[in-house]
Amino acid sequence: MVNLAAAREVAAAVPDPELPMVTVADLGILRDVSAEGDWVVVTITPTYSGCPALREIARDLRHRLAASGFDEVDVRTALAPAWSSDWITAEGRRKLSAAGIAPPHAAPARSRSPLRLPGGLPAEPPVGASRSPALAAARRLRRRPRRSARPRARRCSAARAAVSPSNT
Amino acid sequence: MSEDEFAAYQGLSMQTEDHRWAFGTGFTDPLEGIDTSVPDGVDPGVLAAYCMMLGDDALIYSHRLQQWMTRMPELEEETALANIALDLLGQARMLLTRAGQAEGEGRDEDRLAFFRAEHEFRNVRLAEHTDADFAELTGRLLIFSAWRLALFGRLAGSADPVLAAIAAKGARELAYHRDYAAQWVIRLGDGTPLSHGRMQAALDAIWPLVDELFQADPVTAALPGVAADPAGLRAEVDAVLDTVLATATLDRPQAAPLARVAGKAGRDGMHTEAFGYLLAELQSVARAHPDATW
Numbered sequence A: 001m002v003n004l005a006a007a008r009e010v011a012a013a014v015p016d017p018e019l020p021m022v023t024v025a026d027l028g029i030l031r032d033v034s035a036e037g038d039w040v041v042v043t044i045t046p047t048y049s050g051c052p053a054l055r056e057i058a059r060d061l062r063h064r065l066a067a068s069g070f071d072e073v074d075v076r077t078a079l080a081p082a083w084s085s086d087w088i089t090a091e092g093r094r095k096l097s098a099a100g101i102a103p104p105h106a107a108p109a110r111s112r113s114p115l116r117l118p119g120g121l122p123a124e125p126p127v128g129a130s131r132s133p134a135l136a137a138a139r140r141l142r143r144r145p146r147r148s149a150r151p152r153a154r155r156c157s158a159a160r161a162a163v164s165p166s167n168t
Numbered sequence B: 001m002s003e004d005e006f007a008a009y010q011g012l013s014m015q016t017e018d019h020r021w022a023f024g025t026g027f028t029d030p031l032e033g034i035d036t037s038v039p040d041g042v043d044p045g046v047l048a049a050y051c052m053m054l055g056d057d058a059l060i061y062s063h064r065l066q067q068w069m070t071r072m073p074e075l076e077e078e079t080a081l082a083n084i085a086l087d088l089l090g091q092a093r094m095l096l097t098r099a100g101q102a103e104g105e106g107r108d109e110d111r112l113a114f115f116r117a118e119h120e121f122r123n124v125r126l127a128e129h130t131d132a133d134f135a136e137l138t139g140r141l142l143i144f145s146a147w148r149l150a151l152f153g154r155l156a157g158s159a160d161p162v163l164a165a166i167a168a169k170g171a172r173e174l175a176y177h178r179d180y181a182a183q184w185v186i187r188l189g190d191g192t193p194l195s196h197g198r199m200q201a202a203l204d205a206i207w208p209l210v211d212e213l214f215q216a217d218p219v220t221a222a223l224p225g226v227a228a229d230p231a232g233l234r235a236e237v238d239a240v241l242d243t244v245l246a247t248a249t250l251d252r253p254q255a256a257p258l259a260r261v262a263g264k265a266g267r268d269g270m271h272t273e274a275f276g277y278l279l280a281e282l283q284s285v286a287r288a289h290p291d292a293t294w
Helices: A004-012 A054-067 A090-098 A133-142 A157-163 B003-011 B044-066 B075-103 B109-114 B134-155 B161-189 B193-209 B230-247 B273-288
Strands: A030-036 A039-044 A073-077
Touching: A004 A030, A004 A039, A004 A054, A039 A054, A054 A073, B044 B075, B044 B109, B044 B134, B044 B273, B075 B109, B075 B161, B109 B273, B134 B161, B134 B193, B134 B230, B161 B193, B161 B230
Parallel strands: A039 A073
Antiparallel strands: A030 A039
8 A cells, every 4th residue: 555645745845946945835836646556646737838847856756755665656747727826835935935036926817818908008909999090190199108017027937937927 | 945955956966877967958758747649530640730830830939039038128028038938939849749749750849840841840931030120029929929829718628638738828828928018019109209110110011921820721620629720810819909009009000911932831831031041040950960968
């Protein structure tokens, strides 16, 4: 019989390769630890499409589980459901904060990815939105240069897994 | 930091027989651990061709964005664009790997990316366009992201579970790419007379490449329930573009679509002159050292 509780504890302690102060459990990368016969099956999920760390995480999982006596380990990857920054635990957020990395806000509920424009600007085509150059010219006569909100860039790659707003 | 926290760094100095000591190497299978069997009733060869189309769009577009590294106006925008390029590269890796596996001829993502000839790439011609300036960069990214997001939104319900999962994941990223580009198009369009003029000129230059995004192709037509019909995306994409252009006080260009060559365009492997130079840069190192590992 596989000691699932022990396996779970070992798996949950694997640090994230880019942010070693948090574990894969803290970030919601570790999805499941279960047993199939004598095999331990660990399921992980990538944070973003280009994440290169998954292979390293899988290798670290196998290495640590082997060191704890679990020789038969199957690491599986689940792409669905897609990872969200909401899956970062409260403990994970605390650790990130303590390390000087601002944890992301709650992910907005986006059912159909509506356009998000700088505050106050309409996110739907204006009524009678016309492709007429004449109308556009008329609008420009009234236009003043507007200080639009600065487009927010995401953090650099070392912290992107935790704080990227794309994972919302 | 505790010893455990240092473990990741200590691992970098470990000697292994696999000489890929640097973190992040060993990219042999981005779909490792995922069930990639082709669903019943779906022709694997056609599915491979479709995944290759979508993967090529992302690979070639990502390469163009990577060429902007060290050339962005501010450091903040460098990291933003690098993130966008990396998202697309990740999508490309998964899609090309799926294509190679479904095709069953032993070609992996690297072989497909670095050793195919120009006429074998199936990306739309919008993806390979060289951005003349920052206005073209953001204008083209707006169009591409809005289109790809609409496409991925449909593919999240695909009968192929792997394609559906890749699309669901990619859609979240593409929503960010689109919104990032939209904010810059608005800021430049509704800005000074100079920025407005350059943003309008940028859209005028790119517009001939837009119509191709909505053209039908035989591969998509052969995958009902799996692929998404490009023509059906036009309304949603137009709504987004109309909103952004109106807010940016920009005119929707009237340019005619870029002509096909002997009836062929990007999806048929017929690319613009710029593509040859792009491929040379993308492939030259791999072709010079075809058996290298690092």
